[in-house]
Amino acid sequence: MTTFTYTLRNLGSATAFLLAMIGPAHAFTACQVTDTGGIDDNSFNQTAWKGVEDAMADFAIDGRFLESQAETDYEANINSLIEGDCDIIITVGFLLGDATQKAARANPDQRFSIVDFAYEPAIPNVLGQVYSTDEAAFLAGYLAAGVSETKILGVFGGINIPPVTIFMDGFVRGVDHYNAQKGASVSVLGWDIDSREGLFTNNFESLDDGRAFAQNLYDEGADIVLPVAGPVGLGSAALADELGTDKLKIIGVDADLYFTDPQKSHVYLTSITKRMDATVRQVIETAMNDTFNGGVLVGSLENGGVDLASFHDLDSAVPQEMKAELDTIREGIIAGTIKVRP
Amino acid sequence: MTDTSMNDLMKAKMIGRSEIEDLIIVPLFAIVAALILGALTMLATNVDLATIGLSYVALLKGSVGSLSAISETLTAAAPLILAGLGLALGFRAGLFNIGAEGQVLMGGMAAVITGFTFTDLPAAILMPMSLLAGALVGALYASIAGWLRVATGAHEVISTIMLNLIAYRLLDYMLRLPFIQKEGRADPISKSVPDAAELPRLLAFIDPNLRVHAGIFLVLVAVAVVYWLLFRSKLGFEFRASGENPQAARYAGMRSGLIIVLAMASAGALAGLAGANQVLGVLGRATPGFSAGIGFDAIAVALLGRSHPIGVLFAGLLFGALEAGGRQMQVDAGVSIDLIGIIQALIIVFIAAPLLVRAVFPWGFRKGSRQTEGGQ
Numbered sequence: 104m105t106t107f108t109y110t111l112r113n114l115g116s117a118t119a120f121l122l123a124m125i126g127p128a129h130a131f132t133a134c135q136v137t138d139t140g141g142i143d144d145n146s147f148n149q150t151a152w153k154g155v156e157d158a159m160a161d162f163a164i165d166g167r168f169l170e171s172q173a174e175t176d177y178e179a180n181i182n183s184l185i186e187g188d189c190d191i192i193i194t195v196g197f198l199l200g201d202a203t204q205k206a207a208r209a210n211p212d213q214r215f216s217i218v219d220f221a222y223e224p225a226i227p228n229v230l231g232q233v234y235s236t237d238e239a240a241f242l243a244g245y246l247a248a249g250v251s252e253t254k255i256l257g258v259f260g261g262i263n264i265p266p267v268t269i270f271m272d273g274f275v276r277g278v279d280h281y282n283a284q285k286g287a288s289v290s291v292l293g294w295d296i297d298s299r300e301g302l303f304t305n306n307f308e309s310l311d312d313g314r315a316f317a318q319n320l321y322d323e324g325a326d327i328v329l330p331v332a333g334p335v336g337l338g339s340a341a342l343a344d345e346l347g348t349d350k351l352k353i354i355g356v357d358a359d360l361y362f363t364d365p366q367k368s369h370v371y372l373t374s375i376t377k378r379m380d381a382t383v384r385q386v387i388e389t390a391m392n393d394t395f396n397g398g399v400l401v402g403s404l405e406n407g408g409v410d411l412a413s414f415h416d417l418d419s420a421v422p423q424e425m426k427a428e429l430d431t432i433r434e435g436i437i438a439g440t441i442k443v444r445p
Numbered sequence: 446m447t448d449t450s451m452n453d454l455m456k457a458k459m460i461g462r463s464e465i466e467d468l469i470i471v472p473l474f475a476i477v478a479a480l481i482l483g484a485l486t487m488l489a490t491n492v493d494l495a496t497i498g499l500s501y502v503a504l505l506k507g508s509v510g511s512l513s514a515i516s517e518t519l520t521a522a523a524p525l526i527l528a529g530l531g532l533a534l535g536f537r538a539g540l541f542n543i544g545a546e547g548q549v550l551m552g553g554m555a556a557v558i559t560g561f562t563f564t565d566l567p568a569a570i571l572m573p574m575s576l577l578a579g580a581l582v583g584a585l586y587a588s589i590a591g592w593l594r595v596a597t598g599a600h601e602v603i604s605t606i607m608l609n610l611i612a613y614r615l616l617d618y619m620l621r622l623p624f625i626q627k628e629g630r631a632d633p634i635s636k637s638v639p640d641a642a643e644l645p646r647l648l649a650f651i652d653p654n655l656r657v658h659a660g661i662f663l664v665l666v667a668v669a670v671v672y673w674l675l676f677r678s679k680l681g682f683e684f685r686a687s688g689e690n691p692q693a694a695r696y697a698g699m700r701s702g703l704i705i706v707l708a709m710a711s712a713g714a715l716a717g718l719a720g721a722n723q724v725l726g727v728l729g730r731a732t733p734g735f736s737a738g739i740g741f742d743a744i745a746v747a748l749l750g751r752s753h754p755i756g757v758l759f760a761g762l763l764f765g766a767l768e769a770g771g772r773q774m775q776v777d778a779g780v781s782i783d784l785i786g787i788i789q790a791l792i793i794v795f796i797a798a799p800l801l802v803r804a805v806f807p808w809g810f811r812k813g814s815r816q817t818e819g820g821q
Contacts, residue, residue: 134776139734169775170782173737175727176772179517182654183772186513209653262733264632299631305617305733 132165133158133387134189136180138196140307141170144334145364146357147307147379151195151218154383161384162391177202185210191390193218193383197266203229214395216386218379219266227397230389232382234402236266237273238436239375239409240329241443242429243354244277246373246411247327248289249425250352257320258293259302261332267303270331270356270375272296273443280432280441292323304335313338321351327372329354336360343370348417359412372420374412378402405437466810467799468751474806475795476763483788492780500778507773508766514773516648516657520727522765523660524549524719528743529761530671531715533752537675538708539688544590544605545716546740547612552583552717553724554619557731560638560724568641575642576663576721583717584710586612591709595702601709609740617733627730635731644726658726664758667715672754674711684708716740745793764789 133155137148155166167189169180177199184192185206191214194203200220207215207229214228221231247256258274260267271294278291294301302320304312317328317339328343328351330336336356343351344367355361355374362368382402389395402408411429414421435441480501487497508518528545535542556579563571590608593599619625620633627634644663648655675681687694687704695701719739724731746764750756771785795802803810 167776167779169772172782174732174734175723175737178727179520179656179769180772182513182656183507183517183776185654186511206654262632264630268631305633 130164131162131190131391132167132188133191133193133390134184135166135168135193135195135383136177136184136199137168137170138177138198138307139171139173140196140333142168144307145337145360146355147333148195149363150358150377151193151379151383154380155193155387157380157384158387162388164387164391171199174198178205181206185213190214191216191387191395193386195219195379197264198262214390216383216390218383221399225398229397230386230395231399232379232386232402233399234266234269234377234379234382234409235404235443236269236375236377236409237276237443238404239377239411240270240273241277241280241436241441242411242432243329243373243375244274244279244291245281245432246277246421246425246429247274247329247354248278248281248287249285249422249428250372250420251289251327253324253326254287254289255324255326256289256291257317257323257325257328258291259304259316259320259328259330259332260294261304261307261335263299263301263303267331268294268299268301270329271301273375274329276443292320292325304332307333307335309335310338310341313340314342317342317351317353321346326350327352327354329356329375331356333357337364337367340364340367340370343367348420352417352420355412361412361415369416371412371415372417373414376410376412378408378410382408404433468753468756470810471799471802472749472760472792472796474802475792478795478802478805479788479791482791483784486787487780487784496778496780500774500780500784503773503777504767504770506770506777508770510773512648513652513655514769516655517769517772518762518765519661520656520658520765521768522761523658523664523726524722524739525743525746525764526664526758526761527667527719527722528716528739529746529750529757530667530754531712531719532743532747533750533754533757534671534675534684534715535708535712536747536752537681537688538684538704539691540591540594540705540708540712541602542587542590542605542709542712543602543744544587544608544740545712545719545743546736546738547605547609548583548587548713548716549720549723549736549740550612550616551586551720552579552713553720553735554616554635554731555579555582555717556642556721557635557638557724558625560642561636564639564641566641568645571639571641572644572725575638575725576718579717579721579725580714581717583720584714587709587713587716588706591706594709595705613733616731620731620733633733637730638725642725643729644722656727660722660726663718663722664761667718668754668758671715675754680704680707716743719743742789745789748793749796763792 135155140148142148142152159166171177171180181202194217197219203215203217207226211228216230218232221233258271275291275294275296278289282289313330313335320328328339330339340353343353348370352372353370355371357377359374359376360371382400484497507514532542532545556575559575559578590601590604593604594601617633620635625635627636644659646658648657683699683704687701691701728735746760747757750760767785771782774780775782
């Protein structure tokens with residue numbers, strides 16, 4: 104019994120101590136609401152949070168985050184941050200679009216920024232951060248088509264929403280470009296670009312789904328799989344780890360998964376990076392020096408908002424010739440001579 | 446609580462000492478024990494004492510510390526209480542219904558469809574009609590499990606779990622049907638219900654961010670109706686009789702098959718209402734994750750409330766408070782929201798094991814009361 108009493112007393116004094124001492128207030132607070140993937144998803148939410156962390160280090164500001172466990176939490180989470188004296192609230196993900204809009208309208212003096220959503224017409228106190236992810240995915244598609252031995256590639260998504268399917272669109276068009284250039288016939292399983300139908304796990308959480316979907320694609324002959332579903336892709340990486348990278352390779356999304364998933368880093372051929380950390384940090388900076396304006400901020404290959412990560416351990420699997428071609432295509436996309444969208 | 450006040454309460458209420466122990470003292474100590482173990486969990490994960498203190502202050506502040514905190518607590522509690530009442534009804538009738546989640550989904554879907562289909566109707570008709578549709582479809586969906594039990598002997602635990610899985614996929618499918626899916630969206634999301642179908646927000650005139658809505662009146666009515674049904678009506682007596690002893694009930698001339706189907710249907714109606722409450726009161730539309738595990742949390746609520754309507758009411762409020770307060774814990778102390786899940790689970794463990802609570806907390810229990818009464 105004494106242990107319990109002791110702990111209780113300790114808790115009591117800790118509380119009193121805290122109430123007496125309210126931490127030194129920073130001048131500026133940036134707050135983030137995640138979607139249901141969670142802050143430690145190794146990919147989407149984590150990259151955006153890194154932007155806040157970078158800003159915390161660079162500008163000596165305060166940062167806070169709130170994880171959403173279910174879609175019903177979005178509105179409530181934003182509301183609890185509104186009461187928490189945030190100078191800017193960053194909501195992460197397309198699925199928070201409606202909730203962010205509602206909160207922004209109800210609180211016109213609060214500055215918001217949302218990742219992966221652009222409002223039409225723009226809301227004056229919301230800055231949308233969107234990414235031309237298809238430009239980098241185009242490169243990844245071209246690369247995968249050239250590296251694949253089976254000439255079959257696989258792709259699957261989390262939920263059929265634009266920020267997810269834009270990866271799949273770019274990837275498929277990159278493969279098409281390869282086929283057109285080389286007269287090859289590499290096929291992509293899991294996404295029909297015209298009917299807008301494909302393979303979706305319908306969640307951003309289940310690693311089991313990631314494994315099962317990759318297994319299905321592998322069984323159908325795919326030797327490179329692109330999972331566009333945040334942490335779900337970690338399940339696919341686990342499968343590739345067991346099968347060996349000569350049988351199955353994974354292309355990461357959002358962050359360079361070689362670094363964020365160090366245990367399985369060797370299975371990633373490359374990653375389609377979406378530099379949310381850079382744009383989030385930039386948005387915080389504009390909010391701090393009062394140059395914040397509602398509207399849209401677009402990340403592209405040109406400004407480094409999206410990119411293809413390096414090949415790391417699988418560098419030897421990519422022929423020198425392919426690397427040179429990728430550089431040419433990159434320049435072509437930036438210059439506008441190669442169209443990634445029809 | 447001191448022994449004298451306990452005695453006074455006993456005299457005033459004329460109920461047995463062990464009931465008070467079971468209904469009040471055990472849950473109270475279970476909560477205390479869960480909070481302490483939660484603190485120890487935090488300590489074990491390298492959270493320092495100051496932050497632990499701060500996080501529990503935040504838990505309190507976020508659940509009852511302000512008008513918006515209370516509003517959030519009530520908003521989170523409403524569906525849990527509704528679905529919990531349904532499960533409690535089933536438990537009383539001896540049916541262990543795991544299917545509330547599926548019934549919530551089907552009921553919510555029916556409410557949304559009714560809402561956006563009859564947009565021309567005035568609120569006075571459309572809102573009750575949408576709620577009714579939710580309750581009706583929830584009841585029908587749950588009756589499937591009841592009917593399977595009666596007709597084939599299939600155990601309701603198995604069939605309701607399967608029906609949950611069917612409901613998930615059915616929802617995914619329905620949300621992409623052209624007449625349900627929101628225009629211009631490729632992802633599974635339903636059209637929004639018109640204002641006339643929504644449960645009005647009660648405190649929007651003070652602050653538009655206050656989410657508490659008219660669903661809380663629905664909850665109070667449901668608590669009263671379930672209480673009446675269980676303890677004042679003939680049907681409720683039959684539910685309880687077949688729950689206590691199905692054979693005896695049958696020999697007494699009760700039609701057990703009908704009772705099972707009716708009990709499942711009433712449980713499903715309440716779960717369906719919980720779903721309707723979410724889509725009409727909180728979300729305004731349906732998405733694949735709109736049930737957010739309410740149907741499963743409600744099982745815990747019903748168990749914590751000892752399958753008694755009043756108990757369910759308080760258990761639901763407690764879970765709502767934990768949810769709302771947990772959010773504040775994240776904001777103020779940066780403690781993971783998963784911790785709230787741990788605390789909730791610990792509460793259930795302690796409630797489910799009253800002997801453990803009695804052993805750990807010797808105060809407030811009459812010595813040996815369990816042994817003399819033969820235990821539970």
